[in-house]
């Protein structure tokens with residue numbers, strides 16, 4: 515167990531070679547599969563909780579920065595986030611329950627890379643950027659380009675996520691929907707985050723593909739202002755974007771149908787072209 | 790590894806296995822058996838304690854992450870402050886009760902949270918198979934009027 519107190523120290527520990535070390539932030543994903551005997555493992559564990567510079571939320575003129583240790587509860591409690599990025603607050607309040615929100619981090623949600631994550635879709639809808647550090651320097655990757663396959667991402671094992679940066683823009687449309695078996699402590703069957711700003715439409719879906727992803731065919735349809743008169747019109751575009759499966763939580767048919775309806779009913783009366 | 794933290798207002802320092810969970814350290818190394826293990830995976834809230842003043846599931850906290858921090862358990866709560874909850878039927882078999890009381894007392898200490906959240910939303914991480922929750926919510930509302938935990 516390694517316990518760095520600075521980012522430099524943590525990066526040095528990650529660059530030592532051998533099996534990729536497991537980083538631990540809020541531990542709400544890592545502890546669920548916690549080995550009873552760490553010493554028997556071939557890998558190192560690096561605890562980030564003592565790296566104080568990774569804590570908290572900060573603002574500049576053009577962006578909001580969530581430190582790698584910023585939790586859901588940090589976001590819920592910061593009223594300014596609620597004003598400028600309401601989807602971050604609505605997603606945070608739907609993660610697990612308070613005991614998970616107080617520990618779970620946005621960076622942990624990103625690197626855990628679950629297709630059913632709730633933090634990832636809202637960050638992606640706001641064009642968030644993942645900031646990473648390693649002994650060889652800083653790299654920034656847009657969240658919508660971060661995932662390359664199921665639990666595969668553009669992060670090397672020696673890279674530490676130090677922050678998530680979200681550009682500040684005025685949004686005239688934004689909503690987040692999570693459909694789960696119950697309101698709290700449920701993993702989503704379908705998730706949807708939609709945002710519109712000067713940068714265009716963002717339609718991000720969760721639990722309907724190998725990764726959380728932007729639905730670019732649907733976005734294109736919205737950008738062009740195409741007439742959308744029924745749920746069926748959404749489905750035809752959506753089929754180019756998603757590849758839902760049957761699993762323990764839901765079925766492919768249910769997921770496609772519900773996602774299309776969430777998009778259609780969420781944008782009707784809001785987006786020109788929808789009737 | 791050696792871990793030192795503040796437990797219910799007193800400094801403690803002990804040698805723990807790096808894989809130890811805070812729940813086990815509290816129960817088996819420190820003899821505080823009030824926190825219960827319901828699920829061991831963060832779903833039920835029976836193991837709720839405060840870490841630096843916020844409710845967390847101690848089954849999901851590696852003990853080494855408590856180093857230098859403040860931990861408070863159900864043993865720190867004054868039983869006399871729970872009369873309203875007992876009267877409203879907030880407890881039956883009692884398996885969930887230590888966790889329920891921890892979250893309820895946190896809410897009672899932070900009434901400002903009720904301007905943005907309902908008591909039910911804040912209690913959603915404490916599962917109870919007996920009471921049907923109404924007794925818990927009624928007990929919280931009654932005890933909010935009576936003061937602190």
Ligand SMILES: Cc1cc2nc3c(=O)[nH]c(=O)nc-3n(C[C@H](O)[C@H](O)[C@H](O)COP(=O)(O)OP(=O)(O)OC[C@H]3O[C@@H](n4cnc5c(N)ncnc54)[C@H](O)[C@@H]3O)c2cc1C
Nearest residue numbers: 537539540541542543544609610618619622623632675831
């Ligand atoms: C009961 C329960 C309910 C949950 N409900 C939800 C839910 O509703 N929605 C949801 O989206 N998730 C949910 N989760 C999953 C989890 O809480 C979130 O994914 C959380 O954001 C993970 O953050 P963490 O800090 O706890 O991550 P950790 O467990 O500490 O780490 C998660 C992963 O990220 C890596 N990592 C962490 N920080 C960094 C970093 N800075 N750089 C590089 N890698 C890093 C770790 O190595 C690990 O692979 C739930 C979990 C539990 C136990």
Ligand code: FES
Nearest residue numbers: 827828829834848
């Ligand atoms: S035992 Fe910790 S949440 Fe159930």
Ligand code: FES
Nearest residue numbers: 881882917918919
């Ligand atoms: S009183 Fe029995 S589980 Fe809550």
